Amino acid sequence: MAMDEIVDGLSEVSCDVLVIGGGTAGPMAALKAKMKNPKANVVLLEKANVKRSGAISMGMDGLNNAVIPGYATPEQYTKEITIANDGIVDQKAVYKYAQSCYGIIEELDSFGIRFLKNENGDYAVKKVHHIGTYVLPMPNGETVKKALYRQLRRARILISNRYMATRLLKSSDGRIAGAVSVNTRTAEILVIKAKAVILCMGAAGRLGLPTSGYMFGTYENAANSGDGYAMAYHAGAALANLECFQINPLIKDYNGPACAYVAGPFGAYTANNEDRRFIECDYWSGQMMLEFYNELLSGKGPVFLQLKHLHDKTIEEIEHTLHKVERPTRGLFQEGRGVDYRKESIEMHISEIGFCSGHSASGVFVDDNARTTVPGLYAAGDMASVPHNYMLGAFTNGSFAGLDAMEFADSHDFGEIDAGEIALERERVMAPTKREDGIPPNQIEYKTRRLVNDYLQPPKVTRKYELGMRRLAEVREDMQECMIARNAHELLRALEVQSIMDCADMAAHASLFREESRWGLYHWRTDFPEKDNENWFCHTLLSKQDGRMTSEKREVQPYVVPIADDEKDLYDKQRIRASA
Amino acid sequence: MPLATYQTSVPVVVDDAKCIADKGCTVCVDVCPLDVLRISDMTGKAFMAYDECWYCMPCEADCPTGAVTVNIPYLLR
Numbered sequence: 001m002a003m004d005e006i007v008d009g010l011s012e013v014s015c016d017v018l019v020i021g022g023g024t025a026g027p028m029a030a031l032k033a034k035m036k037n038p039k040a041n042v043v044l045l046e047k048a049n050v051k052r053s054g055a056i057s058m059g060m061d062g063l064n065n066a067v068i069p070g071y072a073t074p075e076q077y078t079k080e081i082t083i084a085n086d087g088i089v090d091q092k093a094v095y096k097y098a099q100s101c102y103g104i105i106e107e108l109d110s111f112g113i114r115f116l117k118n119e120n121g122d123y124a125v126k127k128v129h130h131i132g133t134y135v136l137p138m139p140n141g142e143t144v145k146k147a148l149y150r151q152l153r154r155a156r157i158l159i160s161n162r163y164m165a166t167r168l169l170k171s172s173d174g175r176i177a178g179a180v181s182v183n184t185r186t187a188e189i190l191v192i193k194a195k196a197v198i199l200c201m202g203a204a205g206r207l208g209l210p211t212s213g214y215m216f217g218t219y220e221n222a223a224n225s226g227d228g229y230a231m232a233y234h235a236g237a238a239l240a241n242l243e244c245f246q247i248n249p250l251i252k253d254y255n256g257p258a259c260a261y262v263a264g265p266f267g268a269y270t271a272n273n274e275d276r277r278f279i280e281c282d283y284w285s286g287q288m289m290l291e292f293y294n295e296l297l298s299g300k301g302p303v304f305l306q307l308k309h310l311h312d313k314t315i316e317e318i319e320h321t322l323h324k325v326e327r328p329t330r331g332l333f334q335e336g337r338g339v340d341y342r343k344e345s346i347e348m349h350i351s352e353i354g355f356c357s358g359h360s361a362s363g364v365f366v367d368d369n370a371r372t373t374v375p376g377l378y379a380a381g382d383m384a385s386v387p388h389n390y391m392l393g394a395f396t397n398g399s400f401a402g403l404d405a406m407e408f409a410d411s412h413d414f415g416e417i418d419a420g421e422i423a424l425e426r427e428r429v430m431a432p433t434k435r436e437d438g439i440p441p442n443q444i445e446y447k448t449r450r451l452v453n454d455y456l457q458p459p460k461v462t463r464k465y466e467l468g469m470r471r472l473a474e475v476r477e478d479m480q481e482c483m484i485a486r487n488a489h490e491l492l493r494a495l496e497v498q499s500i501m502d503c504a505d506m507a508a509h510a511s512l513f514r515e516e517s518r519w520g521l522y523h524w525r526t527d528f529p530e531k532d533n534e535n536w537f538c539h540t541l542l543s544k545q546d547g548r549m550t551s552e553k554r555e556v557q558p559y560v561v562p563i564a565d566d567e568k569d570l571y572d573k574q575r576i577r578a579s580a
Numbered sequence: 581m582p583l584a585t586y587q588t589s590v591p592v593v594v595d596d597a598k599c600i601a602d603k604g605c606t607v608c609v610d611v612c613p614l615d616v617l618r619i620s621d622m623t624g625k626a627f628m629a630y631d632e633c634w635y636c637m638p639c640e641a642d643c644p645t646g647a648v649t650v651n652i653p654y655l656l657r
Contacts (some may be wrong), residue, residue, distance in 0.1 A: 003618060048613040049610055049611055051611055052613060052638040055614055057628075057636050057637075058638065058641070154655050184615060212655045212656035214655040214656050216614065216632045216633055216634055216653075217653060217656050218634070219633075221634060221636070223613045223614055223634075238637060253657075254652070327636070328635060328641075329636070332651070333652050333657075336652055337657075398623055437581060438581065440583065467614070489615065489630060492615070
């Protein structure tokens with residue numbers, strides 16, 4: 001039978017811990033769960049192929065948030081991330097990460113993943129953040145996925161590639177009981193019963209539409225369509241601060257990082273069309289993005305990453321990293337445009353919006369053990385709410401999730417699953433394949449994401465949001481009533497666009513709930529232009545209650561590391577002041 | 581509603597002379613994060629069946645015979 005031909009089938013399996021998503025956090029979660037109880041069955045489910053899936057498909061050029069003894073302390077890092085997030089942080093999880101990440105670096109080193117060291121054999125950490133020093137280059141960072149895969153095979157983790165999870169299953173007591181998934185090449189349904197489930201499904205990277213108009217030309221791996229956010233939402237889990245969007249400064253059109261974290265420590269900087277610096281610090285914060293946005297619109301744009309003043313050998317070293325790791329086609333792109341970093345600056349632009357705790361503060365709400373608000377359900381990596389995670393955060397929080405989930409699985413039996421629920425989900429998943437005639441998923445997706453750009457992108461205007469939500473509701477109706485999938489691959493896209501639509505609705509709902517401006521560009525509401533600490537110094541939690549999208553406030557937990565009053569606004573002072 | 585076929589020039593190009601998919605190789609099809617590559621029934625060689633590319637490179641990097649080339653999609657070139 002030909003690949004992509006639709007097979008109407010259903011099978012069931014069970015395991016102790018189910019990890020969904022084999023990118024960065026997922027493999028680490030699976031490994032740690034298995035190490036904790038080697039007799040248990042751990043299944044790693046992946047929509048693509050674990051060998052090359054996720055944000056680090058082609059590796060990573062460095063650790064952006066390494067807390068390494070001698071360079072930084074957990075206290076200092078926790079303080080920096082708190083300030084960078086306008087104070088809306090549950091520090092316990094950030095502090096635990098900061099204390100544990102060095103151990104994870106050493107573990108990754110033992111897997112054969114190499115980090116930059118100086119002549120004394122110490123890690124060569126660089127400064128990019130506003131206050132502290134946390135960036136550790138990985139000149140051989142292209143080996144990350146291979147090294148992880150070797151560990152997974154050695155630990156006998158059961159890997160199921162090309163299965164897309166669609167919904168979580170819960171037992172009547174509200175505990176997690178498993179997940180429904182669908183084979184992306186045959187459309188066969190696989191139901192997986194599990195005692196604990198860990199979601200590691202990445203960012204919502206296909207939310208806004210890139211300015212190039214190419215739907216898959218996103219900053220995030222385009223496979224990261226926000227399925228984890230949608231699944232957590234439908235399972236009743238709370239999602240935190242979704243109004244804190246992810247927006248990044250990227251190479252214009254290419255839509256990948258330039259990358260200031262790599263080039264900055266060598267002396268590269270962000271400049272305007274007068275070749276002048278205009279921001280104090282290249283670390284990606286909402287406040288920095290607001291200055292970037294203002295400069296683009298000020299008449300002093302475009303904005304550039306400036307390297308041409310650097311020594312030829314230095315540029316060669318930067319090129320070696322940029323064109324080999326993370327997004328290796330950067331070199332090909334610049335070559336095509338005839339851009340030589342020695343002569344010309346790199347034109348930058350701001351990205352479309354997305355959700356990603358890798359760089360912002362939104363995501364499925366988790367505590368310092370990666371537990372969501374649903375018993376037995378965990379989340380880690382870019383989709384979970386620990387702010388400014390990056391790759392090392394995904395590994396470290398993934399490790400917390402794996403350990404705690406196995407403990408949960410060891411002390412619980414399988415939850416009961418209602419057969420009727422599975423039948424309903426099967427019907428929902430397969431619906432686009434049952435129609436003779438209708439609208440293909442690519443058109444539904446394009447329209448949804450175009451509306452996200454037109455109405456939801458900051459600055460956020462209440463009237464625009466109200467109109468946007470009406471338009472999105474019309475497209476949702478088309479999606480539910482008329483979308484067709486003529487083969488299994490199209491069904492994969494049809495399911496993804498349903499996640500994208502859910503994320504668009506959540507982005508709009510969460511943004512309207514928080515009636516203030518915060519996090520610079522990420523949540524800039526023109527109708528409420530000021531920060532309002534009196535009423536809004538809190539998290540917002542979005543969840544599905546009685547079938548409806550609901551938002552509520554949640555107190556910021558008492559700080560572990562106190563922040564002095566004169567430190568609180570350090571990230572608000574991003575613009576370089578004109579010298580007298 | 582009737583459907584039309586929408587033409588696009590695709591970014592991933594396979595050199596049929598070097599591709600050994602007809603000998604059973606499926607590496608590029610296996611590793612693609614977006615699952616856009618397929619083996620042609622007619623030629624037995626790999627090709628890009630869906631224009632949904634993140635220009636990320638595993639197909640080119642992992643191909644054992646150097647048959648695959650990833651170009652930048654035309655719209656953002």
